[in-house]
Amino acid sequence: MFKNHMWRLTPAVLLLVFLSGCFGEENLTALDPKGEAAQWIYDNMILSLVIMTFVSVVVFAIFFIIVVKFRRKDGDDELPKQVHGNTAMEITWTVIPVLLLVILFVPTVTGTFDFHVDADPSEHEDSVYINVTGHQYWWQFDYEEGFTAGQEVYIPVGERVIFELNAEDVIHSFWVPALGGKIDNIPGVSNALWLEAKEPGVYLGKCAELCGPSHALMDFKVIALERDDYDAWVEDMTAVEAEETAANAEAGYEVFQENSCIACHAVGGQGMATGPTLTNFGDRQKFAGVYDIDDDEKLAQWIKDPQSLKQGNNMPAHPDISDEDMADLIDYLRSLQVRPEGADY
Template identity: 80%
Template sequence: MMRKQIWRLVPVALMLFLLSGCLGEENLTALDPKGPAAQWIYDNMLLSIAVMTFVSIVVFVIFFLVIFKFRRKDGDEELPKQVHGNTAMEITWTVIPIILLIILFIPTVTGTFDFHVNADPSEHEDAVYIKVTGHQYWWQFDYEEGFTAGQEVYIPAGEDVVFELNAEDVIHSFWVPALGGKIDNIPGVTNALTLNADEPGVYKGKCAELCGPSHALMDFKVIALERDEYDAWVEDMLAVEQEATAANAEAGYEAFQENACISCHAIGGQGMATGPALTNFGDRQTLAGVYDIDDDELLKEWIRDPQSLKQGNNMPAHPDISDEDLDAIVEYLRSLQVRGADQEY
């Protein structure tokens, strides 16, 4: 009785397994390529599936043919003639796999060299060049123009962007599934990756290397803009970097300094860079890379006790900060906008 009940659960388990593929985050998939590198990966996946399907069909056809044609029949009293060694067949089943491996080998190697490039900036004069540093558990993006962004990286759509990949602490892995493959960020080692977004949009990225207890929350976003919008964004970031940042939410700015936030978070060129730069915090879509940025209470909880939301991160807690200062800091952070609230992604 128990065995029958267990077997009844098999179709349900199979259905849940198949539907689990529908539960992934939007735009966090390699099956909907939005760039040349991702398209190359997708095409190679299809090629591999085609080769495996061909091999599987041939093997199963031969298997069932042998099973039915040469099975023992009623009245058979002697074993069939035993044949050992068939040079033609041995050559055939050796040559065919070699041909199939060559079919997979050529596009894999050529594509690898095309998209995994040298990190020397002088070799990429016509491309946007961005340095990426992985931290526990956030991403730092340094632009050639001389400013820094955190958690969200802006790029021009339709153009090659070279990411120079490093890590500050442990091994991380930079991965934007819709745009390309993953490359490790290794302390003391510089890797590089070329990505190109076919069209403007927001592309989700993740760390693909187990880097600690909050590895699953180490997300980021790639925001691709039209070239004129991207140039305007760069100019706005540079303008903020060059001017003193105390124009809006003055009380919040003072609280930000008094509570030592400025000692870790650079804003407009001021402050340290041991934590994510907050110059355009008000433009961001997420808090800490994963949470709702519009939730003030969540933002306050993050400032008071970041470990409760992202275990193992290096941001110190501020349990004694007053409610008045906390409200002022939140207001100040909301005011840090470069693109403006009326501009949509």
């Protein structure tokens, strides 16, 4: 009885598994391209599907015609007419697949050369150039202007942005499905790709290479701004001084210093950058890549016991911070903003 029920459920289960790839966070899809590279991937995928559908329809149509028309009939014991060695048929079923492969080959090769990019910054002096370093399990973005951002990377709309890809520990893979393809971050090797956003927005990114127990939580965001807004953000990021960040939350700043947070997290160009830079922490939508920035309880848990939220990460635990100090520390972290009041981004 159980086997019978399982047999009935199998198609529904398979359908759910198939459809599970269609759902998820907004913009985390390659089926809604928002950039030139993503559009090329999407167009080639559709072209491949059209060709495969055409081939499948023709093959199955011929198959069913043959099954119906030439099926063995009662009393018919004669051998069918043999057609092996038919030159016209052999040429036909050789030429058609070759033509279909050429149709796929040409855009694939031309696009591959178009989207290839050199990792040498001197080759891209007129482009925004960002060095991306993958860590377990967060992303570091170093800008040519001399500042660092973590977990969220800002780019100008309508411009090709060059990303130089490196890794600190193991192999990661940088992927923004709505904007382009993926390329690996490999320790000791510099790869590169370019992305271009056609319109302002927030585009979700993922690590696409299994890199440890918290690989699935290694998210980041690409925030595309109009050029004027982007320039304003860059100016704000370069202008921040660490001492100024404590103006609205001095008690929290003291907790931050006392617990040696600045030994791992740089603020306004001061401190170490072994962990994500916190200069614009209050502007972010997520912390640890995946948790809502407004969730005080989760943020406190992250500071006290980071392994409980992201297994295998390198952030040290701070279980001894009191509730009062934790509230002050969270207030300070939320005060770390560079976005001008009233800005659209």
